[in-house]
Amino acid sequence: MATFRPAMPAVGLRLTHRCEYIWGMFQSPRLFTHTAAEIPTAPEWAALHGFGQQVLRTDRSGLPLEWIDYREAVRLHFMGQVAYAFGSTLFRLRGGVNARSGLRTVVEVSSIVATTGQTHNPSARRRDYTPPLNNETLFKRDGHLCLYCGGRFGPTLLSRDHVRPFYLGGVDAWNNVVTACRRCNNHKANRTPEQAGLQLLAVPFTPTYAEYIYLKGRRVLSDQMEYLRAHFPRSSPLHCRAG
Numbered sequence: 001m002a003t004f005r006p007a008m009p010a011v012g013l014r015l016t017h018r019c020e021y022i023w024g025m026f027q028s029p030r031l032f033t034h035t036a037a038e039i040p041t042a043p044e045w046a047a048l049h050g051f052g053q054q055v056l057r058t059d060r061s062g063l064p065l066e067w068i069d070y071r072e073a074v075r076l077h078f079m080g081q082v083a084y085a086f087g088s089t090l091f092r093l094r095g096g097v098n099a100r101s102g103l104r105t106v107v108e109v110s111s112i113v114a115t116t117g118q119t120h121n122p123s124a125r126r127r128d129y130t131p132p133l134n135n136e137t138l139f140k141r142d143g144h145l146c147l148y149c150g151g152r153f154g155p156t157l158l159s160r161d162h163v164r165p166f167y168l169g170g171v172d173a174w175n176n177v178v179t180a181c182r183r184c185n186n187h188k189a190n191r192t193p194e195q196a197g198l199q200l201l202a203v204p205f206t207p208t209y210a211e212y213i214y215l216k217g218r219r220v221l222s223d224q225m226e227y228l229r230a231h232f233p234r235s236s237p238l239h240c241r242a243g
């Protein structure tokens with residue numbers, strides 16, 4: 001009697017570029033299979049973007065949810081939670097050879113994946129959702145410009161200025177904070193812009209969830225940007241500031 005062999009005996013998933021990734025999940029019908037001769041070669045984008053490139057995850061309806069790395073994207077593929085994918089192909093990963101069919105698994109990860117199942121960001125659907133405030137996303141909201149003198153600075157030379165200072169009852173909220181260079185911030189001190197003789201170059205605003213995802217993105221590809229931009233409010237200042 002023949003010994004039973006599982007359908008997916010090989011668990012080593014080899015990346016076609018630079019590093020390896022061990023994978024122990026079962027094969028999914030969403031994955032491609034090829035004979036050894038059909039295995040595609042590593043495309044140039046792998047060298048171009050590297051495996052640090054983030055993938056934009058959306059829900060099934062296409063609502064942007066979060067950034068994930070390629071490991072999480074592959075996991076979602078294997079779990080059968082990728083409803084559809086679009087955008088450019090970022091990664092192509094080769095799996096083990098199936099002992100029964102002799103075919104090798106190949107997973108392609110696109111720049112945008114729509115997924116089913118639980119989201120890590122249930123607040124994405126709340127109308128009154130306010131993203132957490134931090135300097136990294138604040139500086140990006142304001143295009144790394146000091147909103148008083150208009151100078152562009154690196155993050156270490158920028159600071160968070162409270163337009164209406166704490167001293168006068170101002171709060172630490174998106175619509176009361178702007179990016180300011182240290183010089184302007186020191187000059188303004190515990191005063192309003194009017195009291196300090198300064199003029200704001202742009203009105204601070206609270207990002208929507210889609211805008212916040214853009215602000216959190218480390219390196220947003222053009223197709224991801226185009227997709228996110230379609231979810232920005234029509235009046236969003238980021239239409240102009242985002243590259």
Ligand SMILES: [Zn+2]
Nearest residue numbers: 146149181184
């Ligand atoms: Zn300044």
